[in-house]
Amino acid sequence: MARASIPTKAAPRRRSFNSDRLWSLVVLLPSAVLLAIFVYGFILRSGYLSLTDWGNDPAQALSLTPVIKFTGLSNYSNLFGGLLDSRFRQDLVSTLFFTAFFIVACLGLGLGLAMLLDRNPKGEGLWRTIFLFPMSLSFIVTGTIWRWMLQPAGGVNALFGLDPDRHAWLTSNASIWRFDWNKLPLITAVVVALVLLGVASRARQSGNRTQMWVAIACAALLVLWAFTLGNSVKMTPVPEYHGFNLAFIGIIIAAVWQMSGYTMALYLAGLRGIPDELREAARVDGANEWGIYRHVIFPLLAPITLSAMIILGHISLKIFDLVYAMTSLNNLNTEVPALLMYITAFQGNQFAKGAAIGMVLLILVAAVIVPYLASQFRRSDRS
């Protein structure tokens, strides 16, 4: 037996040197090296630059041999609490609102269209193409089309005879749901506490009593902190109000027009993947049409919803070109952090601050992507 095990053990070792493996290594190496330098290396460099003062002094900004000093987290503390950077904070709030509306609208519309198409209407292939078609355009093209359509005194307003003052799709100066930025610690604490309570109720359902109590205790502690110490934390020297700018409605419409076809395709694939036996079994058990959706189909579509949310979420957090095409630069009503990053770095020459904005965006996108990737890896390990 011992002797017989030698060749079986040696075989994989020899295989690691065979030409196939060598080729795959050779073929992969260039892109691995390029990725290492131009993606991860530059991320590290941006991360380092965001901790410096490059560009604060105009004399050093574009010098051939700039003197760059390490200043720690000062760029970040300015972004979140400095007098001059309320613009960034508004952009951050805007992008979160935009993301929420964009994802909800895309999922809703996509699911609705998919459910309609799932009923096999006449000319289904044609409809599918029509709904999916906007995705083939680039955001720049979409933005240009919609800028023209949503013009105050033209486009849809002229077509339907709407009053341009009341239907200011992209030009509204109004903002709703405003809150004081200084209340951010409190709001964050309450949101996290609510999530913890959700965890606690789940733990109760699964009978994990310690987990439940720990979660409840953490939530209580957070809320306690928020209403005592947290309440006295002042982020900015003066009260500062940010809200959802109504001018984003136009941008959301354009973005949803572009991407809802994509969620429709995802959901349609999911719906087609559900075997008819399941629906028939549910019908035999006495479920009505709505009950089938509620208890059979929607739960099965949950993983699709999750992946669609991830894809849409990271697109909306880093969105640049659509907004650039629709409302151009320096339009505070519809600005997003990616545009501000471009303006800060390439118009204002404040490279370190631009890098800091970039890092904040990276962290936001990572917060969406990383848990998803982790769960994917775990799943593929299991299988």
Place this chain on the structure above:
Amino acid sequence: MKKALLIAAALAVTGTAAAAGKLEIFSWWSGDEGPALDALVKLYKQKYPSVNLVNATVAGGAGTNAKAVLKTRMLGGDPPDSFQVHAGQELIGTWVVANRMEDLTSLYKSEGWMSKFPKDLIPLLSSKGGIWSVPVNVHRSNVMWYVPANLKKWGVTPPKTIDELLKTCATLKAKGVAAPISVGDSSFPQPHMWESIALGTLGTQGWADLFSGKLKFTDPRAVKVWTNFGKVMDCTNKDSSGLTWQQATDRVAKGQSAFNIMGDWAAGYMATTLKLKPGTGFGWAPAPGTAGTFLFLSDSFGLPKGAKDRTEALNWLRLLGSKQGQDTFNPLKGSIAARTDSDLSKYNAYSQSAAKDWRSNKIAGSLIHGVVANETFTSGFGGIVAQFVQNRDANAAAQATQALATQAGIGK
């Protein structure tokens, strides 16, 4: 054909060694402005036929894209031989302080330009004892446009001061003109209007003091600029943030608004695109309170240190500053010559009137077009104006502007 290719190849190889040189010029002039640049390029080729001129144009957005490309090239150690930049602090605060430009004082002296440009102009192009760029053209920023026939119909005259402007605005509103003044979005039309209001409020000296640090942005006089600007904004169209400057001009031409404050490129737009006749189809006056002052901006070219073809670049600059060069370029571009001896017969009615003012008025530099403040300030200032338009808080805007000025080193 083959022979020609061989010769071309040989020329390319020996290009640097032989007299046949190379020159790369970098600009954002394309589209409407392309023909003016082409005319200059043609003139250069006539004078220096052996030089291979590479016209590196990066189109779009009033130079936004070109400036970003230029920065990456300069940081990468590959400067073009000569590049377009707004004259004044946009160049000085960005490239001169970084020690990346060559001093052109000797060129000014050898070409006799010191007496050919207006006296007020040279200090605005200089710092640290050097003159840093050659202005090709001059545009005026503080112009108010209107349609004479419409004003007659409404029974008003172009206001001369800001108070008069506000009074006229009230009159027009009473007559049913919802937005007597039209303005475009905050990318530049709104800050552009701000600088005319500021000049009209503070006067020429006050405006200069603001950027030399003698007058603080938080001074009550400077806060008044914001108050005035807010009052003027109350007279403007509600959809401003969705309009380009051309669309804001259209409102005046169509009679939806009475006045629009914009640079004098609007004259080109109205004459060429809208086919209105200067003087009768459309009229102009200095922005309220700014009569006697020419708020200018200028496209200029400089010489970066380390330019590969320095001699050819100097010849290019010589051509740009010459009378022939300026009179070739400007009538096509719709601007006027920076020199005071240009041949006015080549220009249209509006340009002739602007050129007369250029020679006689006091000269002040535009803020949003880069003459009096560096890029850090102008880019941040756009945000402050946009914020003010939202919240109308004059004190907050004044404080933010002062903080920005300190950060950008204004008045140091």
